[in-house]
Structure formats: structure tokens, C-alpha cells
Amino acid sequence: MRFFKGIVQGVREVNRRYSKPGIEMTKGVKAALLMLRIYLLVLIGVLVVKFILTVAGK
Amino acid sequence: MQAQMTTPTRVKSRMGFSSRLYYFFRRFGKWIGIFLSVAGPGIIVMVADNDAGGITTYTATGAQYGNHLLWFLILLGPVAYFVQEMTVRLGAVTKRGHAEAIFSSFGRFWGWFSLLDLVLTDWLTMITEFVGMTAAMSIFGIPPLLTVIGCWLIMGAMITSGRYWTWEKITLVFCVLNLIYIPTAFMVHPAVSDLFKGLIPHFPPGGFTNTLFFLLMANIGTTIAPWMLFFQQSSVVDKSMKEKDIRFGKVDTAIGSALTVIVAVVLIIVCGKLLYGQDIQDAAAASRAIMPQSSIIGTIIAIGLFDAGLLGAVCISLASSWAFGEIFGWAHSLNTKIREAPWFYAYYVFDLALAGTVVLIPGAPLVLITLFVQVIATTLLPAALVFLIILLNDKKTMGIHANTPWLNAANITIVFVIIITSTLYAVSTIFPNLF
Numbered sequence: 001m002r003f004f005k006g007i008v009q010g011v012r013e014v015n016r017r018y019s020k021p022g023i024e025m026t027k028g029v030k031a032a033l034l035m036l037r038i039y040l041l042v043l044i045g046v047l048v049v050k051f052i053l054t055v056a057g058k
Numbered sequence: 059m060q061a062q063m064t065t066p067t068r069v070k071s072r073m074g075f076s077s078r079l080y081y082f083f084r085r086f087g088k089w090i091g092i093f094l095s096v097a098g099p100g101i102i103v104m105v106a107d108n109d110a111g112g113i114t115t116y117t118a119t120g121a122q123y124g125n126h127l128l129w130f131l132i133l134l135g136p137v138a139y140f141v142q143e144m145t146v147r148l149g150a151v152t153k154r155g156h157a158e159a160i161f162s163s164f165g166r167f168w169g170w171f172s173l174l175d176l177v178l179t180d181w182l183t184m185i186t187e188f189v190g191m192t193a194a195m196s197i198f199g200i201p202p203l204l205t206v207i208g209c210w211l212i213m214g215a216m217i218t219s220g221r222y223w224t225w226e227k228i229t230l231v232f233c234v235l236n237l238i239y240i241p242t243a244f245m246v247h248p249a250v251s252d253l254f255k256g257l258i259p260h261f262p263p264g265g266f267t268n269t270l271f272f273l274l275m276a277n278i279g280t281t282i283a284p285w286m287l288f289f290q291q292s293s294v295v296d297k298s299m300k301e302k303d304i305r306f307g308k309v310d311t312a313i314g315s316a317l318t319v320i321v322a323v324v325l326i327i328v329c330g331k332l333l334y335g336q337d338i339q340d341a342a343a344a345s346r347a348i349m350p351q352s353s354i355i356g357t358i359i360a361i362g363l364f365d366a367g368l369l370g371a372v373c374i375s376l377a378s379s380w381a382f383g384e385i386f387g388w389a390h391s392l393n394t395k396i397r398e399a400p401w402f403y404a405y406y407v408f409d410l411a412l413a414g415t416v417v418l419i420p421g422a423p424l425v426l427i428t429l430f431v432q433v434i435a436t437t438l439l440p441a442a443l444v445f446l447i448i449l450l451n452d453k454k455t456m457g458i459h460a461n462t463p464w465l466n467a468a469n470i471t472i473v474f475v476i477i478i479t480s481t482l483y484a485v486s487t488i489f490p491n492l493f
Contacts (some may be wrong), residue, residue, distance in 0.1 A: 023164065023221075023448065024452070039440060040437060044437070
């Protein structure tokens, strides 16, 4: 129990320490991060579709 | 006045040829000495890049297309160099690992995404390394259980010295062993004219087919893996490399890239000569298929496969351990003893134990895992590469070591191509009949 509490505390500490991005968010950086989010959403969407098709196929 | 005029230039101009030669070799020897003390992370990460999955890809490429894709493999050398060289600069300047750099620069969302994705990708890749090692040793009749236990003992022993330097030198010995493949290229007596033809960019007979596309993507995917970025940067930090060591780090990385390409080319030549036209699914099968023709070459491929898996497993598990230690603030250096950094070593051992255990489970879906690894890696690789480019363009942090316009042009092109190809590879793995 103490072990898991320690992990939760550690995660909270990490979240607190890195709550704000340290890099200067120029237009280029923001555009790159936005494109990355869209890319990942599409990729994960593809994986979800495949999972559904596979399960439906069974 | 006379004394002031005796500058080094004047002294040099008075030196004879033999004296100049002496000073040249003395300076060169000093340069070599400094280089040897700094070299390590680049050579290790690149040679470890030829892991079990990489060896399998090269043997399949050679068996399928002979020497026709030599030019492509050689092109991948500079690609790997340009990407990995960025981690040397980033690590030496910021003194932070890649995971910590992502957290502190991009915040907790991207930080957790990168860290958890890295852990999952690394663990799955480690399973494939153990698959390769057990498959290699089974050729010699060694059961998987013994292989796994032996690997655990070797990998555990490598990190118990409490000194990064010791671990690095032991790992470099395994890297040298990885070059065991090289003599085999001479033993098969390839036709020189075929080799030269293979260096000219062209499509193999049959043209651009689905199989060719898949294999090209697999080769790209095996050249740049996410764990390599995290490993080399953390290794540079643990080695306490400074900004003045960056040029030696670049040479270290360049040599590593060359070695990667050499091993890839050798395996393609050997399998192209001995297994051309055969359907080879993995390196262990290649070794078995070659044994009747040449037991020496078959044995070398099996030993090399084991070594490749071992190197890959060591580096990948360290990449994850370092990443966790950086983020959670644990002591996370190979320069610490086990009792000084218990969580760092505990994670390393846990990672190895879990991956090795999965391989021993009867009926474990190892083929599925091998396919899945590439798909999962594709979710992390683009993010890690994009973050790398952004961080290397942060002039406030990187100063004179930030990317120049020329480096940006090269790196952005490479990153763009890698993202597209690795995505197509992942999609073609998920939907095999799509292309």
C-alpha cells in the first residue's frame, strides 16, 4: 500500500514540476505540436478501427 | 626581443621534416587518446541498432533481393548519423536525458505520452530480443530456459560494477563481437560486378512491389528506433560528456553508423549469395538454412544473432531505466552502486525479467508481438523526432550548438521521410491487403 502511495505521490510531484512547458511556444512550435496531435489521433483511430474490425470479424 | 620573437610559428618554421612529423603524430596520438576516452555512446547505440529485429530484416532483404538493395542500406547510414548526432549535442549541452528534456520543454502531457510509450515500446522490443537470443541458442541445442537465465546473469553482471566506464567497455566488447559477420562476406566469394551493380540506385527485378515496399519500410524502421534517441542522450549525460567533447561524440556516432551499415551490407551479401530466392522469415531460419552449405557461416550468423539480441536488450532496458530515473528524480547513473540507486537497477532487472519470462510462456503470441512492436514504435518515433528538431532549434538553450539552416534542412527532410515511411509501414502491418 505504501508502495502505491509513493508512486502516486511521485506522479503528483512530476506533474507539479512539469506543469508548464519550458520552451518558448513560437508559432512554428505550436503548429508542429498541433500537427503531431492530429497525426497521433489519426493513427490511434486507425488502430481502433482495426481492433473493431478484428473483433467484429471473429 | 629575440626571446619574444621565438614564437611557436618561428620554432616550427625552423623544424626539420622529421621533427614536424614527430609533432604531428604526437598531436594525432593525443587526439586519438581523447577520442577513445569519449567514444562509446555512439558506437554502442548504432551497433545495438543491429538488434535481433534488424538482423532478421537484413537476412530477409538479402534472401529476397540479393545485392539489389545494397545502395539503400548504405543510404541509411547518414540518415542514422544525422538523427543520432542531434542527441549528442542535446545531451552534452543540456546535461539532461531525452525524457527529461521533453517533460521540461513540452510539459507533462507530452512528457507522460513519451515516457509511457517508450516503456511499452521498449518492453515489447525486448521481448523480440529475447526471441532472437533463444532462437539463436536453440540452433546449438540450448533450451530457451537456459538461454534466458544465462542472459539475465550476463546482463545483471554487466551493471554491477558501479562505474559507467566499466559497463561501457564490456558493452564495446560485445559490439566488437557483433562484427563477427564481416569475414562471412569474404567467405562466400561474392561477384564483385554484382556488388558494384548493387551500389547503383535501382529497383530489383520485378519492380516496385508490395513486398519490396514492405521490406524497404522495415529497413528504415529498423535503422531509427525511438529507444536509440533516449539511450544515446542519457548515455552522453551519464558519461558526463561536455560541450567540448561534442566533436568527438560526432565522430563516435559516425563510426557507429558506418559499422551499422557494414554489418547490414555483409548480411545482405551473404544471404543474397547463399539464400537467394528462399522465403526466409527470421535470422535463425537463415542460419539453419545456411548450415548445410557452410556450417561455419551458419554458426557465425547464429552467434551474431545472439550477440545482437543481447546488445539490444541491454541498451533498451537502460534507456527505460534512465528515462524513469530522470523523471522521478531517482539516482539513475551507472556510476552508482545498487544500494545508491535501488530503483534504477530494480527497474532494469524488472524489465529484463518480465521480457524474458514472456518468451518462456508456452503459446505466447510472439509473432504478433514482433509485428505489433513496429506499430507501437510508430506512435512514439514521430513525436520523439519532432521534439528533437524543436529542441535543437532552441538557440537560448543550445547556443552555438543549435541546428544551422543546413542541418535543419537535412534533419527536417530526414524526419519527414521517416515519419511518412514508418506510418505507411505501420498501416501496412495493420491492413496487410491495403497496398
